[in-house]
Amino acid sequence: MKMDRLQFEFTMISSNDGKSNVLAITSITTEEGKCYVLPEELKPVIHHTSIIKMNTFPKIKNSIKKRHQSRKIWIKLDEDQKKIYIDEEGNMQFSDQYLEEMSSKQPRDKDDSLQNILEKLIETTTKKENQHNLKHISEKFIIEKFTSKNSNAMQWIENFEKECERFNITKDETKIDILRLFLEKSCLDWYRSMMIKLTVHSEWNEWKDKFLETFKNRGWDIVTSALTFRYKEGLLIDYAIKKERLILDVNKSIDPKTMIDLIATGLPGFILNKLNRDELDSSTDLFNEIRKYEGMMYKKNLTTTKSGTFIYKNKSDEKKPCNNCKSLDKGIRYHPEESCWFKKNKIEFEKAFKAKNVNNNSIIEVDMNTEKKNE
Missing domain, CATH: 1.20.5 (Single alpha-helices involved in coiled-coils or other helix-helix interfaces)
Structure with missing residues (x-):
């Protein structure tokens, strides 16, 4: 019986102590379909030196990495290999032992x-x-989570890709999977929809294109908001740092001098006049410079606050002359109008005068009626 090739089944099995993996040959099959099993002690591929020396062995080894994975590979035998695995009568052997033929497929x-x-x-x-x-x-990623309120989707996704590269995340499936951990609110709903449409097994570039189509800001709102942002209150350094971030969200490639100009023009005028533009080469130089004037802003805010409180207090405590005394020519008197003595007397006088007029009119009417009757 002539045998030019055999099918070797390579399997990753556990070592005797169970702590490591060992590549082994678990069975050998002939072209006629007969399958032979190797003894346990002869299964490790380290015993099959003729196989290890083959040019195809590194490819076999790279194809099996996980425990219990297996590959069936046909190998064309040379004369030396035939003597190792087949005797002169055509019986399967290895290392002075005849191999057991599997008579039934059921155990297998x-x-x-x-x-x-x-x-x-x-x-x-x-x-x-x-x-x-x-x-x-x-x-460990140094990026904030993405929401629909994020001003620059393009810049965010580029930063996400850089972080993936930093942690050696190169597979498209892994990038798509980890993207989910950096989305919030409605963006997470978008991700679930894309999982249904594209699935996790699609290409990363396709996910990236869909992400930008959905969230990329094509209006002028973020531009005008960043460029018109000015100092209003608080620390100067807080204003400067926030303005820098807003501008970088619009254009991360902006040159340092333009960045300095845009931040400085939003400062209070008397602070801006103290800055020497020629000495500032970066935004860090500007930050260090404006820190020197934080005390001036504190004093200015404190003075304004005290001044406002003083004026308010004077206005609230200011005594006004009684209009009632003034109208009755009683002189200028400072007391609340509702407690004015002359006002009370005036009201009582008007009531008494009104009652007297009513009584006099009644008497006149009675007299007139009496006269008419007498006539």
């Missing part, structure tokens, strides 16, 4: 089922570990 099928279960279990466990690792890595 059971082994395959068990192997499939183990592979699925390992895959699930590995996936959970990867999710945990991704979350751990994402906590």
Whole structure:
């Protein structure tokens, strides 16, 4: 019986102590379909030196990395290999032992089922570990989470890609998976929709294009908001840092001198006049310079506050002359009008005068009626 090639099944198995993986040859199949099993002690590929020396062995080794993974590879035997695995009568052998032929596929099928279960279990466990690792890595990313209120989607996604590169995250599937951890609110709903449309197995560039189509700001609002932002209150340095960030959200490639000009023009005039533009080469120089004048702003704000309080206090405590005394020519008297003595007497006098007029009119009417009757 002539055998020019055999099919070797390479499997990653556990070592005797169970702590490491060992690449092994678990079975050998002929072209006629007969399958032979190697003894446990002869399975590790380290015993098969003729196989290890083959040019194709590194490719075989790279194809099997996880425990219980396997590959069936046809190998064309040379004369030396034939003597190792086949005797003169055509019997399968290895290392002075005849190999056992598997007479039924049923035991093998059971082994395959068990192997499939183990592979699925390992895959699930590995996936959970990867999710945990991704979350751990994402906590080290130096970017803030993205919401629909973010002013520059293009700049944010570029920063996200740089962070992925920094942590050696190169696979598209992994980038798509970790993107979810940096989205909030409506953006997270967008991600779930994209998972249905594109799935996690699509290309990263496709996800990136959809992200920019959805969230890229094409209006002038962020530009005008950044350029017109001015100092109003608080610390000068807080204003300067915030304005720099707003401008960088619009254009991260802006030159340093223009950045200095835009920040400085939003400062109070008397502070701006104290700055020497020629001595400022970066925004850091500007920050250091305006810190010198924080005390001036504090004094100015304090003076304004005290002045406003003093004026308010004087106005509230200011005594006004009684208009009632003034109208009755009683002189200028300072007391509340509702407690004015002359006002009270005036009211009582008017009441008494009114009552007297009513009584006199009644008497006149009675007299007139009496006269008419007498006539």
